[in-house]
Amino acid sequence: MNDIKIAKREINKIALLTNPAAGKGLAKHKSNRAEARFHQLGVDVISIAGSSPENSAELAKEALESGVDALVVCGGDGLINLALQAQANTDTPLGIIPAGTGNDHAREYGIPLDPERAAEVVVEGVSVRTDLGKMRTDDGHERYFGTCVTQGFDSIVTERANTISWPKGSARYVAAIVLEFLHFHSIPCRIFLDDELVVDEPITLAAVGNTRSYGGGMQICPDARHNDGLLDLTVLGRMNRYNVARKFPKIYTGNIRGEEGLSQYRAKKIRIEMPDMPVYADGDRFDVLPIEYTVEEHAGLYLIPRP
The missing domain is CATH 2.60.200.40 (Tumour Suppressor Smad4)
Incomplete structure (x- = not known):
């Protein structure tokens, strides 16, 4: 079994990728709540929302290249999957604000469904290396x-x-x-x-x-x-x-x-x-x-x- 690699990160600037349609339209509301909490915690937020899955994927890639401390996804497992295509095998961690139907990534990693608490995990939590399937x-x-x-x-x-x-x-x-x-x-x-x-x-x-x-x-x-x-x-x-x-x-x-x-x-x-x-x-x-x-x-x- 692989060793679990956990580390504390300094999170000062994030890109917040949102799917407005996720969670039957609740994702935008949750994104706004999470963004407000990030500002309270002293974090700069770049909000991005693609007009299509392809556009969202491109925005995620550009955000990672811009040097943010974390790419944060507000949506469901499908949007997380989209973000993984750009974020996998990088040193920029992925944060999650659960706002989908299944939220199985959040369930696996113990991330709260409440957007303010999930935002606190991004800033105050730790990063962990995991496997991915291909x-x-x-x-x-x-x-x-x-x-x-x-x-x-x-x-x-x-x-x-x-x-x-x-x-x-x-x-x-x-x-x-x-x-x-x-x-x-x-x-x-x-x-x-x-x-x-x-x-x-x-x-x-x-x-x-x-x-x-x-x-x-x-x-x-x-x-x-x-x-x-x-x-x-x-x-x-x-x-x-x-x-x-x-x-x-x-x-x-x-x-x-x-x-x-x-x-x-x-x-x-x-x-x-x-x-x-x-x-x-x-x-x-x-x-x-x-x-x-x-x-x-x-x-x-x-x-x-x-x-």
Whole structure:
């Protein structure tokens, strides 16, 4: 296991990247509250908000190049993922003001949902080096991820959840699960761990985790650690609708160890093949399978509460 690298940072100037649409429009309100608290703490704030994901990515890159002490994201896991593409493998830490639906990055690192308290963590907390996952398609499309990647029934559920406006939060995923049961079937799959074939049969879902949860707290990879140099993999095998319905409450709580039909693995490299299956990373759609996943040790740098 890698040593945990924690350090205190002097935070005097930050770039605050906001997604006004995150959290059903609450992100802008939370950003304003966080910015006011930063000013109270004597921190200079450069507020940025892109007109598109591409524009936000460019603004994040420019902010890092300008020499700020931290890049702070006010939004959900998708905006954090976008910021990671510019911030990964740099010495500028990433701060988080949670303002999304799932907030699984914040959950992993113990960051409070209250924007004033989250701002205080940025200024008064510590930085920690973590691993990041990296995805690569066969045609060379690459992207980092910080939490979990889903494919199979859960990625189909995520696509459905993104079309639902009610209920809010993690309850949307539960509603989407119920709706997708109407079309449920197991999917042919091949999975390789460190180049060795370990699965060659229809499965229900496969989740790759750098951290434990996705979808607002569903602990799909309950033993994942963000600094162990490995990726976790949870596979739910072929089963009927009744058994899938029985398993999902246990997936939500992380109580899956030794559960029949559920397998857990760890590896530095994972390749998953399913025909034309969409893949969601940190809650946002990335591409379709096949994809190879690798772990990038020490690529992440987050501002978190003091231990």
